[in-house]
Amino acid sequence: QSALTQPASVSGSPGQSLTISCTGTTSDIGGHNYVSWYQQHPGKGPQLLIYGVTYRPSGVSIRFSASKSGNTASLTISGLQAEDEADYYCSAHRGTTVLFGGGTRLTVL
Amino acid sequence: QAQLVESGGGVAQPGGSLRLSCEASGFTFTNYGVHWVRQAPGKGLEWVAVISDDGNYKFYADSVKGRFTISRDNSKKTLYLQMNSLRPEDTAVYFCAKGRSLFGVPWDSLDIWGQGTMVAVSS
Numbered sequence: 001q002s003a004l005t006q007p008a009s010v011s012g013s014p015g016q017s018l019t020i021s022c023t024g025t026t027s028d029i030g031g032h033n034y035v036s037w038y039q040q041h042p043g044k045g046p047q048l049l050i051y052g053v054t055y056r057p058s059g060v061s062i063r064f065s066a067s068k069s070g071n072t073a074s075l076t077i078s079g080l081q082a083e084d085e086a087d088y089y090c091s092a093h094r095g096t097t098v099l100f101g102g103g104t105r106l107t108v109l
Numbered sequence: 110q111a112q113l114v115e116s117g118g119g120v121a122q123p124g125g126s127l128r129l130s131c132e133a134s135g136f137t138f139t140n141y142g143v144h145w146v147r148q149a150p151g152k153g154l155e156w157v158a159v160i161s162d163d164g165n166y167k168f169y170a171d172s173v174k175g176r177f178t179i180s181r182d183n184s185k186k187t188l189y190l191q192m193n194s195l196r197p198e199d200t201a202v203y204f205c206a207k208g209r210s211l212f213g214v215p216w217d218s219l220d221i222w223g224q225g226t227m228v229a230v231s232s
Contacts, residue, residue, distance in 0.1 A: 046146075
């Protein structure tokens with residue numbers, strides 16, 4: 001069982017928006033702003049989507065946005081596209097340990 | 110273009126050892142912390158260890174503490190993971206990943222990932 005809780009799966013139709021949640025505690029997500037999100041396609045290494053809770057690295061689509069409220073971080077994907085079908089992971093640290101969520105499988109219908 | 114390439118994976122017996130390597134190119138390796146992250150077959154990501162840019166600090170997941178050792182050779186632009194006392198639950202794809210920020214904190218976001226190397230522990 002992962003220390004950060006994500007829904008196992010979400011789905012949406014092309015063009016729709018959806019949000020993936022990531023719940024932790026005051027010792028991790030709720031205690032600082034080092035929250036990240038990663039996208040992983042099958043057979044590939046993960047790709048950084050979001051860092052510092054809300055910031056997008058250069059080259060990441062503006063369709064990806066993120067926020068945090070209390071102990072829960074959220075990733076929103078707008079204008080869903082077929083290429084968004086992948087696994088998504090949140091991450092935060094607790095002390096000197098880096099935590100990942102269990103991952104959310106996004107299916108584009 | 111920044112790139113990380115892992116090698117050294119393979120099959121090991123329980124109680125055995127393996128050493129993984131991760132060669133960096135396209136960025137100034139000495140300026141960034143680097144991590145190992147693993148993924149068991151069909152499972153999610155699990156952080157394993159981090160080493161600072163200068164090698165002065167190292168942190169480990171509880172699941173590998175005392176068995177795995179992370180190290181780096183900045184002259185060779187290479188990260189290592191020495192894995193001893195291997196267990197079946199260590200079976201996974203092992204990724205190396207680079208911290209995003211120059212001389213960043215240990216828990217920095219990971220902006221460059223390798224393609225991974227597979228480790229299988231079985232008798």
